[in-house]
Amino acid sequence: MFRNFKLVSNVIFGRGSFTQLEDILLKKHNNMPRTHVYVVDNVFQHSEFSRRIPAKKKDLLLWVNVDDEPKTVYVDSLTQAVKDWMTKEPGGLPASVIGIGGGSTMDLAKAISLMLTNPGSAADYQGWDLIQNPAVYHVAVPTLSGTGAEVSRTTVLTGPVKKLGINSDYTLFDQIVLDPDLVAGAPAWQRFYTGMDCYVHCVESLTGTYLNAFSQAYGEKAMDLCREVFLNPGPDSDDKLMMASYFGGMSIAYSQVGICHALCYGLSYVLGVHHGIGNCIVFNCLEEYYSQGVREFHEMLRKNNVELPRGLVADVDSAQMEKMIDIALTLAPLWENALGPDWQNIMTRDKIRSLYRLM
């Protein structure tokens, strides 16, 4: 059985394409005046860019804080904020939810659009295909590239008992607006860590046992683009990084990520480390599994003058360590992709512990 893969149905790409967002929303809703919810990273709250967001008086502009990675309780409270706003606005559900920011912000927008039409808490839906009702029409405007959140069928959330995505065809965005001008302003370290998420996706996808020609074509090109951006940058690096993120995300369609992502989930859950930098810290220690990829990653670190934090796990107590291992081991498909069906005999708790100790 092969997955019948659902794709984001509308893509606009180009420098300056963000100015067409308002027009896209109007066209989508047959030129009727409707209300929209904008979910925007609060780093933009007092920025020049904020004035370009086409929110009207009747719309809801939710400034979100992604200093921590998205939690299910945060999704629940944001969803409640939208519902409170709805009671004041006639017409029920908003016509659209638009996420503007990096992977965390896009994930929050996905989760809110799902939770507006599905009862209960976001934590109830962490897993695979648990969502019953289609989401509110939702749009992504990435301002950071690398995670592939703009094309993925998941929204990665930290819940009360696990870090796990809401994986569903309904999670997928209906529209993405890829404007390379918007990623130009990101701080260099953030751009690097987020970009490396894409690079690691590619390494894990291309070396995985799940790989097929579909995922390979996307993964190889995404990797080539990462190399251009982080080893031989040029004037169109932002455009290329945006395409790398898109292709890297598509590569996961028929493949999976692997050891790095599984270990990073544990690290993030227990220590609250952000996904981008967490991936880099983990990947840095995985030469045993991804030798060529890790060597090239080291070259990218040097070329971009990035120094990774070390000794992160030094002060972790044994309860925390065991929790990290528990979380990492929940990601069975990732381990199976990396190591094959026999992965449980290869990746023992001891082995995972020894890997974490390197970080």
Added chain:
Amino acid sequence: MFRNFKLVSNVIFGRGSFTQLEDILLKKHNNMPRTHVYVVDNVFQHSEFSRRIPAKKKDLLLWVNVDDEPKTVYVDSLTQAVKDWMTKEPGGLPASVIGIGGGSTMDLAKAISLMLTNPGSAADYQGWDLIQNPAVYHVAVPTLSGTGAEVSRTTVLTGPVKKLGINSDYTLFDQIVLDPDLVAGAPAWQRFYTGMDCYVHCVESLTGTYLNAFSQAYGEKAMDLCREVFLNPGPDSDDKLMMASYFGGMSIAYSQVGICHALCYGLSYVLGVHHGIGNCIVFNCLEEYYSQGVREFHEMLRKNNVELPRGLVADVDSAQMEKMIDIALTLAPLWENALGPDWQNIMTRDKIRSLYRLM
């Protein structure tokens, strides 16, 4: 203004995925028994493969002849055949139209699905965005790869006065089933000519003035895959050719084809030459414009032992020649992509005539 590009919303890829077609149709229609129209290249009519088509007694199986390239009158008569069948079947429109074959068959399936919900003749809609009503849900199952018809928003038709596609978001397939096993049986020459359509797409897209990073990423990877398939073939060449076709089609999203396709349209219209071989005959004579691409194409011809027909235009009378030139000149966006806004001063009727004389 950038195009808000619509994508095929569901893709299944994998060897043997064709067996999931019935399940896909059932799921799409909420497990209700519905009737479907299968539009299938009649080369399969008495084949082993025909028994694998999941058509039921109540479905309509239309064997289509694509010896000639699709004509609007043929689309009209096939649409009428579906309407006649509908009068005998209660429930009105079929739930799905499924095209199984190469680019011509897929184009016929697209056109029928459009003409079932739009009045008049297919010839009325040759052009850009003239279609008013959404098509019947339609599915492509390519058995030849290269044209990109599975992902394009056009169905190329020869009408009473022009060869021009029905270009519309509604033209796009809703679902594609990419099963590399199905392209394995194609005759070598047909596989080559169809594959070269993809290669030429890439050359024209990548050298065009419309190119952006989106189209470039897809085009470069499609070209790499063509090189692997036609210069260094291996056991997964069918998978790669299928992905090359998909990527080549996607590359046109923000780009365009160019001189070869424009001239080929004229050649096909007047002499009835098929698109695949027509492209090869034209491209062979375009070293002046695409020197590197044409050199590599010659290498592919040699490597695959393909001998192109020559002297095709020798017996063309002057009325035919002028008609070929007329048709070629209608394709303004192709010329502009290749030669820039000043193309009309560069590509005179005399110049086009001299190029045709080489073929």
